[in-house]
Amino acid sequence: MSTYSDASGAIMPLPKARRATGFGGVVPALAFVAIFFIAPVAVLLLRSVLEPVPGFGNYAQLIGSATYLKIFANTFIVSGLVTVISLLIGFPVAWALAIMPGRLTSVIFAILLLSMWTNLLARTYAWMVLLQRTGLINKMLIGMGLIDKPLALVNNLTGVTIGMTYIMLPFIILPLYGVIKKIDPSTLQAAALCGANRWQCLTRVLLPLAMPGMAAGALMVFVMSLGYFVTPSLLGGTANMMLAELIAQFVQSLVNWGMGGAAALVLLVVTLSLYTVQLRFFGNQNPGGR
Amino acid sequence: MLLNFDRLGWWKYALLGITLLTAAFLLMPIVFIAALSFGSSQWLIFPPPGWTLQWYGELFADPRWLESALTSLKIAVIVTVLSVLLGLVTSFGLVRGSFMFRDALKALFLTPMILPVVVLAVALYAFFLRIGLGGTLTGFVISHLVLALPFSILSISSALEGFDKSIEDAAVLCGASPLEAKIRVTLPAISHGLFSAAVFSFLTSWDEVVVAIFMSSPTLQTLPVKVWATLRQDLTPVVAAASTLLILLTIILMALVAVVRKVLKQ
Numbered sequence: 001m002s003t004y005s006d007a008s009g010a011i012m013p014l015p016k017a018r019r020a021t022g023f024g025g026v027v028p029a030l031a032f033v034a035i036f037f038i039a040p041v042a043v044l045l046l047r048s049v050l051e052p053v054p055g056f057g058n059y060a061q062l063i064g065s066a067t068y069l070k071i072f073a074n075t076f077i078v079s080g081l082v083t084v085i086s087l088l089i090g091f092p093v094a095w096a097l098a099i100m101p102g103r104l105t106s107v108i109f110a111i112l113l114l115s116m117w118t119n120l121l122a123r124t125y126a127w128m129v130l131l132q133r134t135g136l137i138n139k140m141l142i143g144m145g146l147i148d149k150p151l152a153l154v155n156n157l158t159g160v161t162i163g164m165t166y167i168m169l170p171f172i173i174l175p176l177y178g179v180i181k182k183i184d185p186s187t188l189q190a191a192a193l194c195g196a197n198r199w200q201c202l203t204r205v206l207l208p209l210a211m212p213g214m215a216a217g218a219l220m221v222f223v224m225s226l227g228y229f230v231t232p233s234l235l236g237g238t239a240n241m242m243l244a245e246l247i248a249q250f251v252q253s254l255v256n257w258g259m260g261g262a263a264a265l266v267l268l269v270v271t272l273s274l275y276t277v278q279l280r281f282f283g284n285q286n287p288g289g290r
Numbered sequence: 291m292l293l294n295f296d297r298l299g300w301w302k303y304a305l306l307g308i309t310l311l312t313a314a315f316l317l318m319p320i321v322f323i324a325a326l327s328f329g330s331s332q333w334l335i336f337p338p339p340g341w342t343l344q345w346y347g348e349l350f351a352d353p354r355w356l357e358s359a360l361t362s363l364k365i366a367v368i369v370t371v372l373s374v375l376l377g378l379v380t381s382f383g384l385v386r387g388s389f390m391f392r393d394a395l396k397a398l399f400l401t402p403m404i405l406p407v408v409v410l411a412v413a414l415y416a417f418f419l420r421i422g423l424g425g426t427l428t429g430f431v432i433s434h435l436v437l438a439l440p441f442s443i444l445s446i447s448s449a450l451e452g453f454d455k456s457i458e459d460a461a462v463l464c465g466a467s468p469l470e471a472k473i474r475v476t477l478p479a480i481s482h483g484l485f486s487a488a489v490f491s492f493l494t495s496w497d498e499v500v501v502a503i504f505m506s507s508p509t510l511q512t513l514p515v516k517v518w519a520t521l522r523q524d525l526t527p528v529v530a531a532a533s534t535l536l537i538l539l540t541i542i543l544m545a546l547v548a549v550v551r552k553v554l555k556q
Contacts, residue, residue, distance in 0.1 A: 022387020026395060029380040029439065037402060037436050040413035047416075093312045096305040099295045108313050115316040117540045119497050121517045122533035126319030129326065129334050129525055136322070136336050169316065185293040198301065201292050227406025229500050234521060244408040251412045252504075264409045275404055 045268070048261030058262035068246070072266075075243040078157055078232070079225035082164045083218050086172045089165075091214065094176035095206075116170040124231050127163045128154060131235070155237030163235040164225055171224065172217040179213025180206075216282035223274045227267055243267050320537060327530035334525060345531040355532065358516040365427065365512060366495040369434045373491035374484055376435075377442025382472075384443070385450040396443070403440045407500040410436065415504040425507025433505055434495040441490035449483020450476075482554045489547055493540070 048058050062068050097105055115123070130136050131153035138150040153159055183206070191205045229244035236242065241249070243263065250260035295302060322336065327345055329338025349355050384396050402410065414433050415424065423429035453476060461471035477484070499514040506515045513532065520529050 020387070020389035022383045023389040025379050025381075025383025025387060027383075029376055029399060029443070030395065032376065032435070032439070033399060033402075036414065036417075036432050037410070040417040041405075041409060044409070044413040044416060089308070089312055092305050092308045096295075096309040099293050099298075100306070100309070101295055108309060111313045111317050113544065114541065115320065117493065117544060118320055119514065119533065119536040119540065121499055121514050121521070122323055122536050123319050125517070125521060125525070125529055125533055126323045128521070129530075130319065130322060132334075132525075134333075134335075166315070166319070169312065173312075180293075183293065188292050198292065198299070206292050223404075227408060229406075229408045230518070244406060247408050247412055248503075251415065257416065260412055264412060267406050268409055271404070271406055 041268075044257075044261045045265050046261070047257045048259075048265055051258035051261075058258045061259065062262050062266070068263075071241050071243060071246050074157060074240055075226055078160050078164065078242065079222050081161050082168055082225045083222045085161070085165045086168045086221050087214060087218050090169055090172035090176055090217070091210070093169075094173045095180055097173070097177050098180040112170045112173060115166075120167070120230055123167065124163055124234050127159070127166065128234060131159050131162065154235055155239075157236065157240050159235035159237075160232045160240065160242070163231045164228060167228075167231060168221045168225065172221050175217045175220070176210065176213050179210050183209050212282055216278055219274055219278045219282070223271050223278075227271060323530050324534045324537065326527055327534040329527065332527060334527060334530075345527045348528050349531045349535075352528075355513075355516060355528075358511050358513045361427075361430075361510060362496055362513040365430045365434060366492050368431050369438050369495040370488050370491045372431070372435055373438040373442040374446075374487050377439060377446045377487050377491075378484070380439075380443050381446040381450050385447050386455070396447075399443050400440045402436050407437070411501040411504045414501065418505070425505065425510055427510065430502065430505050430510070430512065433501045434498055437498060437501065438491035438494040441494060442487040445486040445490060446480065446483045449480035449486075453479050482551070485550055485554075486547075489543060493543065496539070497536075 049056060051058075093108075097108060132138070133150045133152070135153070137153060138147075141147045142150065151158075153162070187209065188201055188205055191201050196204065227244055228242070229248065232240075232242040233245045233248075236245075244267070247260055247263045247267065250256045250263060292298065298305065326334055326336065326338070328341050328343070329336070330340040330342040330344070331338045380399065384392060384399075411433075414429075414436070418424040418426075418429045418433075423432070457479070458471045458476050461475045462468055466474065497514060498512070499518055502512045502515045503518060506512065511519070513536070517529055517532055517536075520526065
């Protein structure tokens with residue numbers, strides 16, 4: 001940053017052409033990201049059209065097989081369900097947090113953050129145990145007389161949906177809280193003065209005003225769910241694979257880099273296009289996904 | 291009236307109920323794991339028939355658990371240092387610099403946050419196989435740094451954006467060299483950003499599973515990889531003990547963040 005001496009810039013004449021300053025600072029990170037992020041991902045994607053033979057054979061195989069199509073379907077169905085349930089639970093919670101007075105709010109915020117930052121494996125392990133046939137959830141349901149035989153809650157998509165919703169809830173509650181907090185209460189007072197009842201206020205004022213936040217949060221949860229690996233593979237079992245696990249399996253057990261690359265590209269394209277939609281319509285919000 | 295808690299009528303109780311249930315739902319697995327780790331049942335029966343420290347004993351008696359915890363710690367510390375240093379230099383360039391594609395570059399640096407981690411894991415796995423970094427400490431550090439760096443750049447740039455540069459300029463006018471002004475004026479002023487960068491980087495590396503699964507070798511694995519490998523075989527309460535320690539570390543770090551934030555505010 002040798003050109004950085006703006007303190008004297010007031011006295012010195014302005015340079016004739018605008019020079020690039022500060023670029024030196026980003027060079028190390030740029031080199032690092034280029035070598036260890038862009039290049040490896042690019043090579044992986046290239047291998048999808050080069051291996052085992054050049055062409056789009058891998059993609060044809062991916063689309064042509066019922067097994068793989070079922071995995072795509074699983075991935076989208078679970079992600080969609082997780083998104084809808086998170087939204088249904090998350091909206092009232094975010095609403096309550098935005099207007100609730102006192103100490104309770106900060107306690108709930110602490111719980112939200114704690115659950116967000118607690119090791120993913122620890123939380124997934126907890127659900128593996130809780131959802132077992134002999135687990136606490138089944139015992140409670142039987143104890144309350146709701147069921148007589150234990151339900152199969154784990155090693156299937158039900159387990160994945162429960163575990164993933166658990167993980168995604170904070171990611172939808174926090175942005176929604178921000179959106180609802182910003183809504184001007186006087187808009188609702190105005191609606192009430194004009195004769196709207198509570199239900200009309202909710203469906204015709206509050207929900208529409210919160211809609212951009214809900215859409216952005218839902219899109220984010222959906223995209224993050226699509227790429228999740230750990231929770232689906234531990235709670236889902238081998239019969240109900242999702243896309244991320246398929247990629248891992250192509251590479252680790254089958255050593256099929258072409259197919260692995262092709263499946264990775266599909267995931268990447270869907271992810272990046274949905275993020276572009278989000279950036280375009282709702283601006284930036286960005287925690288990452290595991 | 292919908293945004294006034296006291297005037298919600300019976301809706302108030304519905305909202306409160308859902309919120310408390312959700313909070314309980316979020317807290318339940320964490321409390322449950324901690325309770326199980328002290329329970330005497332090998333079959334993870336809850337409530338446990340008795341209490342014991344047996345699983346912690348087994349955890350600490352097995353050198354492989356300890357070794358993987360130390361590996362995790364070592365990697366996380368190296369990643370934290372590198373991530374903060376690289377994040378600092380990069381943020382100065384991004385915030386203070388003016389060059390073509392600056393915003394595009396910033397977006398590029400943040401991309402690893404949104405990319406599905408499995409794609410990065412598989413890509414780096416292939417790359418490291420070829421250049422001989424698979425299963426090495428260097429491989430772990432590099433791959434964790436790819437994921438940690440965006441958090442660093444984000445925290446430090448936003449702190450730097452909030453810092454009035456004329457204060458640094460004033461120090462230079464008073465006779466400090468530009469570097470001295472940066473170290474003695476600017477760095478302390480953005481210390482909260484540096485601190486968040488360090489905490490986020492540490493936790494990103496410490497908790498990382500997906501990339502680590504692909505980076506590990508039979509002789510070198512991090513704690514999450516060890517947990518993962520154990521979980522695939524059985525649900526032993528030793529994992530509950532290991533998980534409880536992981537959760538404890540998270541709580542300590544969160545408390546530390548809260549305390550430091552408070553101190554820095556004063």
